[in-house]
Amino acid sequence: MQPIRMGMIGGGEGAFIGAVHRHAAGLDGHYTLVCGAFSRNEENNLRTAEALNVAKARTYDNWQFMLEEESRLPEDERMQVVVIVTPNHLHVPISIAAIKAGFHVFCEKPAGVNLHEVITLQDTLNASHSLYGLAHTYLGYPMVWQAKHMVESGQLGTIRKVFVEYPQGWLSANEESHNKQAAWRTDPELAGGSGCMGDIGTHAFGLVEFVLNDYVNALSGELYTHVEGRRLDDDGAALIKTKKGATGVLIASQVCAGEENALKIRVYGEKGGIEWKQMEPNSLVYRPTDAPYQVLRAGLGQAGLCDQAISRCRIPGGHPEGYLEAMANLYTGFANAIREGQTGQADGVPGVKSGLRGMVFIDAMLASAQSEQKWQTVSDVGTQ
C-alpha cells in the first residue's frame, strides 16, 4: 500500500504543532512528507525541509506557490493532502485555495477565525471532491469513543447532566511577552475573537457534543482576562443546555496556575455516570447506580470495549497510548477515507461541521459575555 503524499504549510523549526502532526502522521506509516512551505523565513524553511528530507525542489517559499506548483506535478507524484499548521487566521484562506486546487486538507483547529469564513469553506468543500479533516485531537482517543458509545447505547439512561472542564495554567503570567506560541494565541488578528475559548474552550465544547451525540443550544457564560495588557480572554465558564434536554457546565481557563491539560468530562444519566480525563486517557470510569464503580481500560483485547474504541488501540492494555496516538487515529482515519474515495467528511474524523460548531460556540460565548440576559441561544449552524 503506497503511503499518501502529504505536504505541510507551517510547522517550521520552533513551531510546536507542526512537529506534533508529523509524529502523528508517521506513527502508523500511512503518509510520506513530500513537500512543504514551512516558514516565511527562508533559512528556517530550508533547514526544516532538509531535516525532514523534503527535496529542495519541493520546498516552497509560500503556500500559494506550493499549491500552484504541486498542482502541475503528475498526479501520481504530487501532494495528495495538505496539512495546515499556521496561525488561525490563515486556516480558511489556505483550506479554500487547497480544496479549489483539488487537494485534501487536514487542518489544525480551529477551522477559522469567524463563522462566516467557515461557512464559505463548507460551501467550497461541498462543491468539491476533497476531504477536509480538523485536528480535534481529543476525539481520537479510544475511550472518548467508548464514552460516546455508552451514551448512545442507552447504558446510562436519559442524559441529565454534563460537566466539562479544561483548566490550563500556562498563561497565568504575561507569557506572550517572550513566547511566540503565546503571542499569536493572544493576538486577535491572528487568533480570532476569543483567546481561551477559541484555543481550548472549543475542545471542551466539541467533546460535549461528540460524546452526547447532541447539540448545545443555549449557554450563559462569562469571559475574563486576568493578565494586564492581554488582548483576549484567558478564562471563562458557562452554564449550558442541550437540544435533547441535558444541562451542565463548561469551564475553560488558561490561568489555573499549575494545571497542565486537565480536560475532563463527566456525563450523568438516569442509570449511571461516566468520567474521562485526558491526562489519564486510557481509563474510563463508569458508575452504575446499583453496583460498584468500574474502570474500563483501553487496549487490544480489553473487556467491555466497543468496536470503535478497540479499533483505535494499537497495543494490549497496560502499555499506555497517549496524545500522539489519538492524533494518529485521526490521521489514519483520514488516510482510510482518502483511499476509499470518500469526499467532504472522513468517517470517524472531525470535519468542517466540527469547525462550524466551534465558531458558533465562540460567537455565543462572546455574545453572552456582553449580555445582561442570562441565556444566549447557540446557533444550530453545523447541526444538520
Add this chain to the structure above:
Amino acid sequence: MQPIRMGMIGGGEGAFIGAVHRHAAGLDGHYTLVCGAFSRNEENNLRTAEALNVAKARTYDNWQFMLEEESRLPEDERMQVVVIVTPNHLHVPISIAAIKAGFHVFCEKPAGVNLHEVITLQDTLNASHSLYGLAHTYLGYPMVWQAKHMVESGQLGTIRKVFVEYPQGWLSANEESHNKQAAWRTDPELAGGSGCMGDIGTHAFGLVEFVLNDYVNALSGELYTHVEGRRLDDDGAALIKTKKGATGVLIASQVCAGEENALKIRVYGEKGGIEWKQMEPNSLVYRPTDAPYQVLRAGLGQAGLCDQAISRCRIPGGHPEGYLEAMANLYTGFANAIREGQTGQADGVPGVKSGLRGMVFIDAMLASAQSEQKWQTVSDVGTQ
C-alpha cells in the same frame, strides 16, 4: 476535666445524623450524654435512651418539656449544651428556645429554613451568654484549614478562580417514596425552599467563603428537578463572583448517578493553585507555577502544615482520619469554647454567621433561577 453535659433533640433509632453527632462527640471524650428527646414516637424514644444509657427520668417526650425540665435541675447537673438533629424546620425554634433557657446550642445544618428566622436567631444569640455552633462538618477537616491558611498567607498570590462542586447520586431515582431521609429532605415544609442547594449547595458555598476568607456577592444560577413528582430542586449550578474579585463556578447535584459525596474545591491564584477533595481528605494538592506539584498530607508531625491544621489531627500521617474526626474537631472546639466561657461564636467552629450565609445563598439561588437577568446580588447579611 469534667465532660460537658450534652442533651440531644432528635436522633432516635433510625435517624442517621443523630448517631453521627454522638460518634463525633464521643471521639475526644469531651461530652457525656445526659438527656434527650430523641423521637416523638414514645417507644423509639425510650429504646434510644436506653441504648444510650440516658436515665429514664431525663428522657423527655418533647423538646419543650426537655428544656423546661432541664432548666430546673441544679446547675452542676443540668444539660449544658443541646444538640439539635431534627428536620430543618425545627432548627430555629428549638435553638431560640434553648438559648433563651440559657443553654448552648450545637445544631445540625442548615441553621434554619429561611433568612428571616435565622436573623431572629442571631438577635436572640447576641442578647444571650450562650454559644451557638453549626455543624458545617467539612470545615473541621485539617486540610481545609491548611487550604485557608495558604490563601490567607499569600502563598498563591491574588486569588483569581474558585471552582467548587458537590456531586451526589443518591437522589437519582424517586428515593423519597421509601426512604425517610430522602422524604423530609424533599419536602418544602420540612426542608425549606431548596432541596439540593439547602442540603449540599450550602456546604459548597460555605467552603468557598471559608477557604477564600471572602464573600460571594453575586451569582448566576439555575436549579433543576429531575425526578418526576419531586417537590424541590435536586440539582443546580451557578457562576459566582466574590467581593475581593475572584470568579468561579459552584455545582451541587443529587442526581449525579453513582457519585458518593465528591465535594471538591480548587482555588487558583497568580502564583499557584490548590485542590482538596472531601473523599480523600488527608491530602491537599498544591501546584506552584514554577515547581513540581506537591501533596501536603494531614497528620501529626507532617511537614508543611500550619498550626490550625496540625491541631486538628490526632495521629501521625498515613493513618487516615475522616468525616467523624472532622465533626469531632467541631465538637472539641465547641467544648473548649464552653470551658473558656466564650459567647456567641466559638473559636474555630462555624456559627450563626455561617447559618446566615447559607440562607442568603439559598435565597440568591432561588431568585436567580427565577430570573432572566444574568447576575443576582448575594446579600451581605452575615458578612460583618
Add this chain to the structure above:
Amino acid sequence: MQPIRMGMIGGGEGAFIGAVHRHAAGLDGHYTLVCGAFSRNEENNLRTAEALNVAKARTYDNWQFMLEEESRLPEDERMQVVVIVTPNHLHVPISIAAIKAGFHVFCEKPAGVNLHEVITLQDTLNASHSLYGLAHTYLGYPMVWQAKHMVESGQLGTIRKVFVEYPQGWLSANEESHNKQAAWRTDPELAGGSGCMGDIGTHAFGLVEFVLNDYVNALSGELYTHVEGRRLDDDGAALIKTKKGATGVLIASQVCAGEENALKIRVYGEKGGIEWKQMEPNSLVYRPTDAPYQVLRAGLGQAGLCDQAISRCRIPGGHPEGYLEAMANLYTGFANAIREGQTGQADGVPGVKSGLRGMVFIDAMLASAQSEQKWQTVSDVGTQ
C-alpha cells in the same frame, strides 16, 4: 445500656498510642474510663488522670496496685476491662496478672516479646473466664473483612499469590536519639527480639493470614539494620508459603524514606485479584479476569458488600472512615463479647492466637535471617 468500665495501664501524657485507644473506645460510646495507672511519673500520672476525668482515688501509682485495688471494689463499680498500652515487655506480665485477677484484657500489639510467654498467657487465659483482645487495628477495617469474604466465598478461585508490604520511613535517620517512641521500639529489652518485624511486620503477617484464612508455614527472609548504632532490625523481607499452597512476598521496612503507613495487600487467585491499601481504606479493588476492574467502596448501603463489612461501617459511602474507626470496630466487638459473656476470644476481634502467630513469625524471621538455608519452617503454634 451501661457503658463498660475500662481502666488503662500506660498512656500517660506524651504517649501516643494510649490516646489512640481512648479515641477508639470513645467513638461508639461503649466504654467509660474509670481508672488508670498512666505513668510511673507521678505528676504525669495525675495530670493525665485529671485531663481524663479519672477520680484521684482510682489513679494508681503502678499497675500491680491498680489490679489489687480494683479487685476490692464492688463488682458493679470496679473496672471490667484493662487496656494495656505500655512498652512491649510488660504486655504479658500485666495481661496474666489481670486475667488472674478476673479482668478482661485489651492489649496493644504485640502480645508479648517472645513465644514462650505468650503461650503461658494463652494457658492462663484458657483457664479463666476472661476475654483477651489484641489491637491488630487493621483487622477492624470493613474492606479487610470484605477482602477476606471474597477469598472465602471462592470468588477469586484457588489463591495462588499474596503480596503484602508495609513501608514506613520514620526511622530513616537516628530517630531514637530524641524520640521516646523510637527509643523503646529499638531497644531489645523493651521491644523484644525484632524491631521492624515486631512493630509492623507482624501487621503485614497477620493481615495475610486473616485475609487468606490460611497460615504461613514457611518463609525465607532477611533482616537489615540501616542506621548506625541501631540495636534492632529496621527493615526486612521474606518469600513466604502458605499451608493451602499460596506463595508470595512479605515486605516490612521503617527506612523507606518518605513513606507513611503504606500497608498494602494484594491477593490473586485463578479467577481474579484484589488489592487493599491502608491509606485508602474505604476502597477495595477487585480485578476479575474477564471484566473491567471494579472498586468496591465502604459505607452503609453500598453495593456488593458482605455483612461483615457493612456492620463495620457507621456512615454512608463517600464520608471517609479511617484508622480510629477501625480500632473502634475492635473495641465495639470486644464490648459486645463482654456483654454476651463470651470468654477467651471475642468474636471478630483478634485475640491470643493472633498474638501467638505474631511471635511465631518473628521467631521464624530471626531464624531465617541467621540461616544459610533458604526455607525456614514457621511453627504451627496458634493455628488450632
Add this chain to the structure above:
Amino acid sequence: MQPIRMGMIGGGEGAFIGAVHRHAAGLDGHYTLVCGAFSRNEENNLRTAEALNVAKARTYDNWQFMLEEESRLPEDERMQVVVIVTPNHLHVPISIAAIKAGFHVFCEKPAGVNLHEVITLQDTLNASHSLYGLAHTYLGYPMVWQAKHMVESGQLGTIRKVFVEYPQGWLSANEESHNKQAAWRTDPELAGGSGCMGDIGTHAFGLVEFVLNDYVNALSGELYTHVEGRRLDDDGAALIKTKKGATGVLIASQVCAGEENALKIRVYGEKGGIEWKQMEPNSLVYRPTDAPYQVLRAGLGQAGLCDQAISRCRIPGGHPEGYLEAMANLYTGFANAIREGQTGQADGVPGVKSGLRGMVFIDAMLASAQSEQKWQTVSDVGTQ
C-alpha cells in the same frame, strides 16, 4: 536528512511486536522500511510486505537470503539496520549473521536464549563496526531517566532499598492452547529456559540496574508454574542484593489475575525515595524525608527535569506520551548513533551488555530456584 533504511525479520501479519516496532520507528521519522522477511508463510510474507509498501523484490523468503541479497545491493540503497522481531531462539543467530554481514542490529529482547550465545554475540559485535540495540523499551521512558538522574546526583543519599515488581495476569489460564503469542513464550525451545523471568523478569531486573547505576550481585529466588501443563515458569520472586550495598525484592508474575503491565519501581535512600509506574509513566513521585511529597511530570518545559528526561519528551506536559514513544526514544537514539558513526553500543540505548545481564539474571534465578541454599551469586558478566 535521509531516513535510515531499515529491514525487518519477523513481524508478519498477526505478530504483535513487529507492528509495535514499526510504529515506534515511524513516530520520529528517522527510518524507512525497505525490505523484510516477515514470515515463513509465503502468503503472509507477501501480504505484509504489500501492506507496508515494501517492494516485492526486497521481500525475502527467509532471513538468510535477506542478509545475503541486501549485502549485494549498492551501499546507498541497501538496508542499514535490521530489526529482529522473531521468537527468542533466533535472536542471536540472526544478530550474529547480520553483524558479520555489516549491518546494524536492533533486536527485540531478550538478546538470546542463553548466556553462552550472547557472549558469542558480544564478541562478534566487538570485532565489528556495527551497532547493536536491544528493545528494553521501558528504558526509553523520560521519567526512568529522571529516576536514574536523581539516584546518580545523590539527591536520595546512599541507596538502601529497591523494590521492583512486574505483575501481569494474561497467563492466568491456559492461554497457550489458543494464543500463538502465549504458545511460543511458554515453549522452552523457542523462549529459552525461563518463561516469566525471561519475558518480564528481565525488564524488572534491567530497570533496577539501570536506575540504580549498580549491579545485582546476589539473589534468593523461587520460580513457580501455576497452570497445569505449562512447561516454563509463569511466576517468581527474589530477594536481591546489589554491588553497592542496596537490598530489595524483585517480583515478576504472569498469573496476577486482572493485572495489565503494572511494572513499578521504588527506590529509597537515606534522604528520600522515588516511585515510578509504567502504567502512569509521565509521573515520578519523589518523597523527601523533610517536605511534602512531590510529583515530577514529564513534558517539554516541565520544572525539575534533567536534560536526559527532557530530551525524551516531544510535547508539553499534560498531553500524555506512552509506550510507543518510549520505544521511539530507543529508535531515535539508535538513529543518532548510526549517523554519528558510533559502534558497538549506541549512546542512551540498551545494548549487548543489557542482553548479557538479562541472561545472567535468568541463569541465577533458575539456579536459585533449584537450590536449598539461600543466596545465589549473580555473575558479573556484562558489568564491565
